[in-house]
Amino acid sequence: MTMIPHSRPSLGQEDIRAVTEVLRSGQVAEGPAVAQFERGMAAYLGLQGGVAVSSGTVALELALRALGVGHGDNVLLPSYVCSAPWLAVQRVGAQARIVDIDPETYNLDPQKVRKARTSRTRAVIVPHMFGLPADLTTLQSLGIPLIEDCAQTLGATEQGRSVGTVGILTICSFYATKLLCTGEGGMVLSNDAVLLERVGALREYDQAPSLNAAAFNCKMTDLQAAMGIAQLDQLGTFLEQRAALAAIYRESLPAEIFTLPFVPSGRTHCYYRFVVRVPKGLQSPDEFTAYLSRMAHRGLQCRKPVFRPLHRYLELPDFPASDEADGAAISLPIHPSLTEVEIRQAAQIVQDELR
Numbered sequence: 001m002t003m004i005p006h007s008r009p010s011l012g013q014e015d016i017r018a019v020t021e022v023l024r025s026g027q028v029a030e031g032p033a034v035a036q037f038e039r040g041m042a043a044y045l046g047l048q049g050g051v052a053v054s055s056g057t058v059a060l061e062l063a064l065r066a067l068g069v070g071h072g073d074n075v076l077l078p079s080y081v082c083s084a085p086w087l088a089v090q091r092v093g094a095q096a097r098i099v100d101i102d103p104e105t106y107n108l109d110p111q112k113v114r115k116a117r118t119s120r121t122r123a124v125i126v127p128h129m130f131g132l133p134a135d136l137t138t139l140q141s142l143g144i145p146l147i148e149d150c151a152q153t154l155g156a157t158e159q160g161r162s163v164g165t166v167g168i169l170t171i172c173s174f175y176a177t178k179l180l181c182t183g184e185g186g187m188v189l190s191n192d193a194v195l196l197e198r199v200g201a202l203r204e205y206d207q208a209p210s211l212n213a214a215a216f217n218c219k220m221t222d223l224q225a226a227m228g229i230a231q232l233d234q235l236g237t238f239l240e241q242r243a244a245l246a247a248i249y250r251e252s253l254p255a256e257i258f259t260l261p262f263v264p265s266g267r268t269h270c271y272y273r274f275v276v277r278v279p280k281g282l283q284s285p286d287e288f289t290a291y292l293s294r295m296a297h298r299g300l301q302c303r304k305p306v307f308r309p310l311h312r313y314l315e316l317p318d319f320p321a322s323d324e325a326d327g328a329a330i331s332l333p334i335h336p337s338l339t340e341v342e343i344r345q346a347a348q349i350v351q352d353e354l355r
């Protein structure tokens, strides 16, 4: 039996050629390919520049440092996300204030952000979850600096604006199974040259005018950047393929049984993930695990979209929307290397195994 994997990098001859060229050049550490990838990503988003680093988590940390966030400050972030944003806030010595999500979009609920802000709030980390932009318009109206976390979303729009162009800083992740892959990697992007210069000074310890304890070595290599450049050339095609696969799920899964991804008016979705919610009856953790393993037995690898919401790790009460998502949402495979037949098979198994 062949398994339909939950995620898989989309790598081809273009990527192999690009990396081989760098290997042949002998310039394998940070060099011209990194600079070219930074220019390429900035141009893709329509921003002034970018600074490539070793991961999305590091990109978040350096974004916070560039804004001067530290001890005594707090940063708002959602509960329903991986632990990277929380870790970045810990690294700079600030306090993370965890906020619940909007149950329909899985993104930060701006009204809850408004309630959670204090006089010490210095930034909001806004992950655009699963491919859908957060409500940037309302978040922006709060007047708190936004760090857009585009680890899961590129090329999608909110009120005609591309994700990544609204916040004071934007971060990306290029982890193997992200929309765009360099193995590991990340970037901080912005229109603010001063902030970008600060990030640049933090990713590298050498040749600084004075010792800076916050600086480190978290650079990207030209090997990774070469892959990034080749992947960026293919991103448009990847996104079209994802949209086509999402359309097949939408026509194959009965909307009266599965709550399909919601796209509010004025927003577009880039389908990094296809997250559906199963009916109320399946919300006990044991039933949920059994459902995932029945599907795996049939050759379909589905996942919980978020391993564990932050408020659960931190044992914080009153996160009803994150709790509900945690108990009912599953992520179905959607990546450009899947075929239409595989998506139809996946849709069938998801229905068959729901008891």
Ligand SMILES: Cc1ncc(COP(=O)(O)O)c(C=O)c1O
Residues within 6 Å of the ligand: 055, 056, 057, 058, 081, 082, 084, 085, 127, 128, 149, 151, 152, 173, 174, 175, 185, 186
């Ligand atoms: C929303 C979000 N932010 C940040 C990150 C961290 O990125 P990385 O794994 O490159 O450190 C991830 C990665 O999974 C993510 O999904």
